[in-house]
Structure formats: C-alpha cells, structure tokens
Amino acid sequence: MQRPVQRLTVGLTAAALMAVGIAVPATAAVAAEEPTDLIISEYVEGTSFNKAVELYNPTEADIPLTGYSLEVYFNGSATATTAGTFALTGTVAAGDAFVFADEDLVAFADQITANNLWNGDDAIVLKHDGAVVDSLGQVGFDPGSEWGTGLTSTLDNTIRRNANVCVGDTIVNDVFDPSAEWTGYATNTFDGLGSHTVDCDGTPPPPPVADCDAEIVAIGAVQGSGSASPLIGSSVEIEGVVIGDFQVGGFNGYYVQDGGDGDPATSDGVFVYAPGGAAVDEGDLVHVVGTVSEFNGLTEITATVVSTCDTGLALPPAAEVTLPWDDATYEALEGMRVTLPQELSIIEYFNFDRFGEIVLGTERQMQPTAVYEPGSPEATQLAADNLVNRITLDDARSVQNPDPAIHPNGAEFTLENRFRGGDHVTDVTGVLDYRFGLWRVQPTLGADYTAVNPRTDVPDVGGNFTVASFNVLNYFTTLGSRGAATPEEFERQESKIVSAISAIDADVFGLIEIENNGDDEVSALDTLVAALNEKLGAEVYAAVDTGVIGTDEITTAFIYKPSEVELAGVFKILDESVDARFNTDLNRPALAQTFADVETGEEVTVVVNHFKSKGSDCNDVGDPDTGDGQGNCNLTRTAAAEALADWLATGPTGAEAGRELIIGDLNSYDKEDPIQALVNDGYTDLLLQEQGENAYSYVFDGQLGYLDYGLVGSGLAGEVTGASTWSVNADEPDLLDYLMGFKQDAQDAIFAPDAYRSSDHDPVIVGFDFIAPELSVTVDPEVVFPPNAKWRTVTFDIEATDDSGEVEVELVEATAEGHKAQVEVISDTEARVLARQGAVYTFVFEATDPSGNTTTQEVTVTVGP
Template identity: 25%
Template sequence: MPSSAVPRTPAVAALVAAALAAGLLAGSTTAGAAENGPVRIHDVQGTTRVSPLVGGQVTDVPGIVTGVRTYGSKGFWFQDPEGDGDPATSEGVFVYTGSAPEVAVGDSVLVSGTVGEYVPGGAASGNQSLTQIARPAVTVLSQGNAVPAPVTVSAWSVPSAYAPEGDAATGGSINGLTLRPRAYALDYWESLEGTNIRVGTSRVVGATNAHAELWVTVKPWEHPNLRGGTVYGSYEAQNTGRLKIQSLTPLAEQPFPSANTGDIVAGVTEGPLDFNQYGGYTLTARTLGTVVDRGLERERTRPQRSGELAVATYNVENLDPSDPQEKFDALARGVVENLASPDILALEEIQDDNGAKNDGTVSAGQTVAKFTEAIRAAGGPAYEWRSVDPENNKDGGEPGGNIRQVFLFNPERVSFTDRGAGDATTATGVVRERGRAALTHSPGRIDPANAAWESSRKPLAGEFSFRGRPVVVIANHFGSKGGDESLVSHHQPPNRSSEAKRLLQAQSVNAFVKEVLKADRRADVLVVGDINDFEFSGTTQALTAGGALRAAITSLPRSERYSYVYDGNSQVLDQILTSPSIGAFAYDSVHINAEFADQNSDHDPQVLRFRP
C-alpha cells in the first residue's frame, strides 16, 4: 500500500503526539479492549472524532462487509453486528485498500492494519478526518452473511442544534470533544461514520451534479422554499437535515439518476456513511431510491413596462467562443424568454476571445458578438455593449481566461453615456456636472490600483440615460469563497478567510457610491453582480454602510432569497443594491439554473425594475 494511505500531515502528527502523551496508543488494543478482549470497530472509532488508536496497529478486527467501492478512494466498509451500545461510538469503519477490494458485501472478515485519520483535502482545508484502517491484511471467514441492520436516519433522529462550539485551546477545533449525538447534528453524523444507514423517501434539495451526486433533506420543514429547496438564511441557522447521496455502483454499470431540486427520492436509500472532501457526510448507496420528477419549471420574470427600467445581472460561467453554440443559444433564450430582455444586463465571467488559452489575448469582442447574435436570433433586441479589457492574468479566474464584466444595453430603450473610456489601470472618478453626478470615464473601472482588487475582477462603472434620467450602474464580481472552510469543518464556527478580501472590496465600492451621492444625493445608482456573499454577510453590511445602498434581495420573503445552490443550501451570492433615491422597485431572483441538473450556468440571474 502507498505510504499516503495513512497521511502524516502536521495536524495528524500533532494528534498522534497528543495521543501518545496521553497514553492512548497501546499497540493493537485500547485500555478497555485489553481487559475485555480483542479490538473491535468501536474501539477503533472511539468517542471523539479522532481514533484513540491513531497511528497504531490493530489485529483481527471482526465485522461484516457493508459496502465495496471500486472507484475513487478504493476500499470497503465493514461493521460489527454486535456493538457496544454506546451511541457515541460508530460500529462501522472504512478500510482503505488502494486497489479494487477482494471482498463482497456480506463477507465476514477479520481486518488487521494501521489505524489512520485521513483528512480529505488535506489539513489546510480544515475538514474533519475520516477514521480508517489502511495497509490491511484481510481474512474472509464466510460469505453471504446478513448485513447489519441499518440505522434509520429521520427528521427526529438528527438534532436541531448544529455543532458544539470549538475548544478555544485548540483554535476552535471540535476534534477532541466527546461526541454528543443526541445534542448536535455534526456529532450525530460523526457517531455514524462508517455505519450502515438508511433514509426513507426524501426531498431533493441539491440537483444531481457532474460528479453523480445529489442532496436530500430528512427534515422537510427545515427552512423550505416553495420550489423545494432548503434556504440558508444565517450563520446561526444551519440546515441540519441535509445529506449528500452517491452511488456505490460505478456509473458504467448503472447511470446515476438525474434529479432537480424539489424532486423526490422515493423508497429506501441505504449504505455506509462516508466523509469526503466535498460536502462532508455522504451516504454511499448500495440501494438507491427511485427519483420522482416533481416537474420543476424554469421561472419567467414579467416584462418591464414602458416607464420602467429593467436592470439585470447574470454570471454566465466562463463564456468564450470555444463553448458550443448550444450554450450560447441556451443562455440567449434565458435572456429573452426568462429575463424578458432587460434594458441593461451586466454579465460576469465573459472570457477573452480564446478562452483559457494563455497567450496574452485579452479582448472579448468575439465572445460578446457571438452572445449578442444568439440573443438576437432568439428574438431579443440588438444589444450594444461596453466593457474594459483587463490586464492579462491580473483578474483571477481561469488562467488565460481573463474574465471580466460586460454591460449589454438595448439602444431602443436606453442609451450609454460614453465619457472617455478608461483602461485596465485607469480609475474612473466622479464630478458634478450641471447639478448631477457624472463619471470621468464611462465605461471605467473603480479603484483598480486598490490592493483589494489584486487578482480579482475590478468593478465596471457605466453611465446610462433612460428617458432623460441618468443612471449609474456598477457591475461587480467579488472575490470567491475559495479557501473558506466548509460547514462541516472541525473548526466550529468554520474559518471564512475569504471574507477579508470581499470586505475590502465592499468598502471600496461603498466609498465610490458615496462619492456619487455626494455629487448628487438624488443619483440613481445600482450596484449589481456576483457579490459572492450572503445578504446577511459582513460584505453586504459593508456595501450598505452609511445608508449608501440597500440590498434589494431583502425585499423578498426570506424563503425566496437565493441565487445559488451549494451542498443542498439555497443561498444568496448574486445581488442588486440600490441607492436611496430608488424608492419603489420590483425585484426578482429568476430561478433558471441553480436548482436544475441541466444548467446553463451555476448562477440564477437577478433583475430589478424601477422608474427613474
């Protein structure tokens, strides 16, 4: 077996050292097992997230094979059919073989090997670890045995409290805390790590993805929305009933079902509970229920009226000319049919003319031309466009892709006020002209030299005129959440390091809006785009500081506030914020992508209509 089967990251090494110091590593047995007989699986798992035997050898641990995985991290799960009656100790564990296991479900086995704590994604990810036995020697005693009865997971078995507060002495980690599965959801799931579990008929809250996974909830009443999802509304209101489901059957043998949010997985889904890098606790299904299509339809917003200006934002997910025409056509239909051809459309993730090819190309004229032509072919307006090309590889995103924001506008409804277009490094400013605020560069970038925008998309400001009334629109694509720990981190609450950059970015945009309002307190300003943060986040609070802006999505009922679905949580990433002069407006988060297995983008567009 490869040495990486038992990772010796600094975090795990520290755990081993602590266990040795405490006298918890005693060869093949724990203190209790030495008195009562050979090591069993519950001795390996222990009553915390870290095995008391980590780094040690175990010999002839008995159990029944409950699941075999022949792809990805190859190995098998086995479970003690007897157990110790302690709800904090799991009776199942994963055996990492590294190659296709030579066992079958129902085999009675004895396993010898090294106990490890594998951290999916590495220690820097902050993920919890998966207790496993590696470098195994396996003896099959008999075959065709009954699989240990599954633990039925239901709405009543998962606690409503999410996690204990981490131990301050260990940097907020919950690794060393004794599990309390009747008190906390994360402790409950951890107490079942490796155990054969079962869920009954459940609602899908995260559509089937490209990795053949979906998310269900075992708590149908937990923060639901009318379309079937589960809304993530605050850091303190975690959705404890979410559970990821994968199939143990290779896709070549049995395709994974396609399901949208709101569909039902009917019947029994059963298999071992795994923990992996993406999403954490995962039911790896030997038996998968049947997907029942509930007929979720893509939303259509109403058309704007003659006196209304419709401003929209849409992250089109790394669009470039090498994408198939089908993607352009589908996105175009979304603009025309679902967004009702807004007057102004801010696009995020428009790539340069050769996409990810990293050859210094920064222009995006071909990308935009292909998209606007697709919109026209779909029956939409002949949009014109404005943008500012970035410096090569200075705005983050896919290397060579040079993503940027682009304004599309319908010249039959609105005009663009061109004022000496800026370049990638020239900042637009604000002047007072004839009693109104005006931009020194339109289109122009806001504060591009600010360190807050290093390796990130710089905001694009544009000045428009609608029925003689000036409107300033600022298109944004804030820094991503990359580097943040997941909701199932061993740190509770998780570390959200990416927020620091978005906070600075929000402060930069807020300061610019205040400059506009200082020049004209009646100015109509809209800050739009992929903010990459929640409506309740510090980022949004910084954007709205001092009353400069209002987060328009908060005008919707709480159950309708979402633009993205991540790990079964329907949540806000895309926003439109308005200046005080924009009093009455109609806001719509138009759900056409995030809830569906068949997506044209991973984001839902947002649209706001008002009368300037």
C-alpha cells in the same frame, strides 16, 4: 456457527475456493500480465532537488523513446503545464532501465533537467504519442502532501515497483494507493536507480489457507469507544456480513458488520481495505485477517487473508440515524448499516460531477450573513446549526467524474432523471462512512426522491422597461485561458447563455465575467451579440462599445435593445483614478451608462459592477478575513461600495442623480458591510423588498444567499414594478454545464442547449413602469338647460387602463365660473351644478398607476343657451 475445514486439491480456482469457504489472499494471487511497454519502476522524492523517475523495459525488444514523454500534474491539476512536460530521448534496451532525474542526480541519470520537478502531491504520467502508458498518483486530485503513508508514500521517500507488476496503470484518475504495487524506502535511497527486475512468467503464488472457525475479536473491540481504534497497528481476525461491497470504483474494499458486542458506544461495522482482492458480495459472511489502521479518521482493516464462510445471508437491520449529528453518536455507528428516515433537502451538489457527492440537510440553509449581522450571536449560531444539520450522500466511489453519475434515487442521472437544489429525499440507506473530514452515507439502496423545486419560466417583473444582471461565467472567445477550452465547449457555452438571454428578453443587460478584449476586431461582446441576434432572427440587441476596461482578463459590459432604449450620453467608468478607495487592482471598474426609454424619454443610469471576490485573500493590503463571516477582502468591497455611492451622487453621466440602478456581482451577502453602506446611502435592495429574506442567486457550501443585486436610487424606487432572480443556475448541478475537460463521454452527453446551468449565478431582473395610464372621461349632460337656477346632477363615465393592470382614478378638481355659479362634488363619478345662465363648470380627473405615473383629463359642463 461451526464449519468443518475443507480440504481441496491444488487445481481449484480462487472463485471455487471462495464458494466452499476457503480463504484467499486479500490481494488476489493472479498471474502477472504480459508486458507490452515501458513501466515506471522507481520514483524518488528526496530532499532538495533529489528527484528521479526510473523507467523499465520489461519486454523482449528495445524501445526507442521517440514520442515518449513524462508529464507532471501539479497540485491536483487535471492538465500538465509546458514546464512540467518532458520529451524523452534515447533507447531503453530490453530488460534495462532508464533514469530521468534532476541535474542534482546526474550520476544516476540517462536524461536530466534543470526544471523544478515534482513534490509528493504531484501526479506523473508516462505517455507515448499522447496515449497513456503508465501513471503514478491520481490526476486531478490533490492528496494534500502525499499518497500513501510511512515509507510507502510519495513524500520524502523512494518507492520501487513490485516485481510482479509488468504492465502500467493507464487509468490516470483512479485512486492511487502506493502499497498496492510499490515498496517504500527511506529518504534519498538511490542505490537501486538504474536497475530493476520483474517476474513476468505468469505463475501465481499459491493462496494461503485460513480457517473460518478460528477465534475472532468483535468488530466493536477494533472500533473502540473513542474517535480512533485502540488496536492501531495490531493484526486481528474479525468476522462479519458484507453490508456494502465497494471493491469497484476506487474504494478497493467493503464494509462488514457483526452481531455486536452489546456496547452501544462501539460500532459493529468496519471497512476492509482489500485492493485487488477476490470478489465478495453483500450478504457474504467473511472472515478477515488484517492490520488495523486509521485512514483520515476512518477505522479500517487492511486485509491479508479473507475467507468467505457463507453466502446469501440477510443483512443486519439498518440503524436509524437523524440530523442534527454529533460525533459521539455517529462514531458509535461508523461503518454500520444505517437509514435516515427524515425528509431531507438537497442543499449542495458542487461535487456531484467530480465525485458523485450530494449534501443533504434538514432544510435548505441560508448563509448566516444573508440573514443576520456579521459576527452577531445569531449569525454564529446559524453557522453552527447549519454544520450539524447536514450530511453528505456519496456514491460509494472515489474515482473522479464517475460514469454513470447516480441520482439520489439510485438510478442513473440523465436529462430525464435529474434533480434540483431543494428537492427532497427520504429513507437514505447505506453505510455510515467518514472520509475527508465529513460524515457520509455510502448508499446501498436508492432513496425515495420527490421533486419539489421545479424549473420555472422567466419571472414576470412587470413594467415597460426591464434591466437584467447576468454573470456569463467566463464567456471568452480566446479559448483556453478561461472559459471554454475547445471550439465544441465554446459552442455549448454560447448556446446556453444565448438561450438564457433571449428568454429573459430584457431591454438592457449588464454582463459580468465576459472577456476583456473589447479592442479586438471581433470581441467576445461582439460575438455574443451576433449569436444572440442570429437566434432572434433580427438585429435586436446592440453592445455599448467601451473597448478594454481596466487590466483584468474579465470585465463588465452592456447590451441593449435600440428599438426600446437609447443611449443618453456616453458611458463612464469608476476606478481608482477617480476615487482611490475603489481599488481596481482587486475590484473590476464600475461601468455606468444612462439609458432613455424610447417611448417616454424617461432615463435610468444603470451601473454594472463586479467587486472583489471572497475566494483569495487581501492580506497584502491589510484586509484579512476577520472571522465574522464576511470572508476575505470585506474592507476592500466596503470601500468600493462607499466610493460608488459618492460617485453616483455627482451624476457622472450627466443624468439626474438618484435615478440609478446598481446591478452586478457585489460578492457580498445582503447583511454585510458593502451592501449596508449602499442601503444607508439611500439605495433600496430590491431583492429583499420583492422576494424577502430568503432570496438567493447563488449556492456556496450548501448555503443560499444572493451576491447579485438590483439596488435602486431614491428617485427611481417608486417606478419599480418588480424584481426577481430566475433560478436557472444556482439550483442546477454543474454536471449540466458546458464544460467537457473533466467529464467522461457519457457525462458530456448529459447536455441540452437551454438556459439551465448557463452560469453559476442566477440572473436578476428588474422592471420599471414609465408609461402613464390611458384615461377617457365623458360627462352627461355636457350642456345644462334650461338655466333656471336649480341644482342639476351630472355624471361621469370613466374608462382607465394601464399596462400594470391596476389604475386609480380620482376627481381632483371641480371649478365653477360665472355669476353665482356653484358646484358640489358628490363622488368621483357624480357632481351637482347650479343652472345659472352662462356658467361653466370644469372637472379635472387624474389616473395614477402603481409606479406613480399619472394622466389627467378635463371635462366641462356649460349652462345655456
């Protein structure tokens, strides 16, 4: 389309220029803001300890530094340490600079420190009386090694604030791009330290003029047919329709797509990076002048001039893409408008709260070692299949803890508009994007959403004696170390845990990840029991008082209902002092307690465990990740499992061996060596038995499996009535949890004091039946007359009941006493007796329930008188 060049007067605004098709710079020319406080004006991250920050006072008044501090946020942390917080002293005169530096740069410094300072991936915040004044970097995000590239980066460089920056960046968790406001210099450039100038007179420079009719290159030529652009570093002019406007939310840019170059191997879309640029809208036809680069695998153009040449155009049709993906196919569509017509399952949502990300898959995915033997070809193939049958649905924002959180249907995520793992979406539409090593869809439309995995009530596992394993995820009464950081967070955490425990209503709970402060006057365990009983309105639960167990901050514990079960003997602990194979520097000690059912006296030894996690390595004990899918520390967990089985075989609590229930977080999927060691020793995996191969209690990396167990000994297996997880946690996004530290206020408000997302692990519940059936048998007639030596038929009326609802009754014995007395059993309800004077016939009935509990009753028939 040919368009005449418009000629305008100087008085037109940037918005007016856009409306009529004249270019504005990619970074909009705006007046400098009026300075009100100090700014960070220079940053030095040089060799060794050559590190400094320069502060500049752009105001017209001196600023005393009382109440000012610099805070360093190391390695993506969202909080500053005491060692990384520096109170500033002195006064910064109007128009003067102040240098805070390591003692190695004392010649340039106004204030020095001997503490180790920052590296290239550490954010820095300037505060006054706790309020943010300026920031450098992105708090809560670790960029790897640096923000930025080349000289204009935070690693091994000096960067200086541009002269038109007069006000600090007070949003500490937004995306940080040094090139937007800083100019870079070589390593160990110190010549500017202590002096800075700004231009805050409010006069913006005039915008450059560009021509919408200038010659352009096809976007396909910019993208090329390979994994990277063939034009990296080149200045290009392209033109296309805006298909995704992501200028707000941290992306600082938008996607454009042209009509194509006819080559299916090259993408017709590209990302235009234009921080601070003039606004564009979807459907705008824009002419972009800029430099081509690859940013973490994404081809983009850093714009210098952007012209809006037309508005309100129809978007190009969305290309259909399907899973499984392959790099070549997706690379040819990078930056283009796409739709995924498949019905996809929500499989991962760990980053939903922090980054607005959801992972979609063709179906819910299982952990390979939850289905197949570790290292087997089947496990390897499943891992590969899982990888290519998933894609990330992003939210077109890179700020952390975005507000509002967006549901896959495009609306705001609320308690009334939420999702669960396993729910379905179809027709996901947006821009195909590549960031942080993953293919993503940046949505431009809401997807069709169907809830197929609703919340459920507590599963009924039957029986009269129930045991539950519950990971309470760092329930700490000592605030701040782990778990809740504030009283409000603790109240929220406790309300959820108490709601879950009270709903499960088990007779015995084995707790995992509770604070190990049992020697305190009021421990975390005591506090939890008190809160639980307060909710229940009576002293329903009591704790097994173990004191401190081991040396870890977290421990295992028991609570129980004294009205239903009694403690049989004292608790016992397995640690490395009992068996050197049970390394309690890495595993938490196993806690065993025998409980007796009050009604029947039947005993069960429950053992709650927390084996070493896969998250950190055990290289120092010769137990690395071998790559077979079992992760770190598999040998450590396996040795613990073997030691546990051998210990329980000795009957450590004094109770009968074989009547144990092993529960807890064993940090192993069910086909892995630690679990197989226990199974091979005679323990039955109840989740596998009752729920099958697809049972799960945990979601990690979008893959399901169970780390939490009910493993029952051979002497107890026949009395199990059921076992199940309760999916209150693993299927729920952690945006619903109690934590508040990272969330925006609106996210904090998405909270309910219910059981859902009370932890990250689902509880496991096991039922046992120790109560024998009730049996009532009557016989007709009870007395046979006359004694005429003839055969007479007697019938039995049988009534039998059991709490399981199932009972089998059998006539197991029939005897005859007396001269020539004879009896014949016809069925369980009928028999024949010979009417001999003085004969006595005895019939024994036995009722059996599904758990093997039995009740017997005798009835007699006499011949008389």
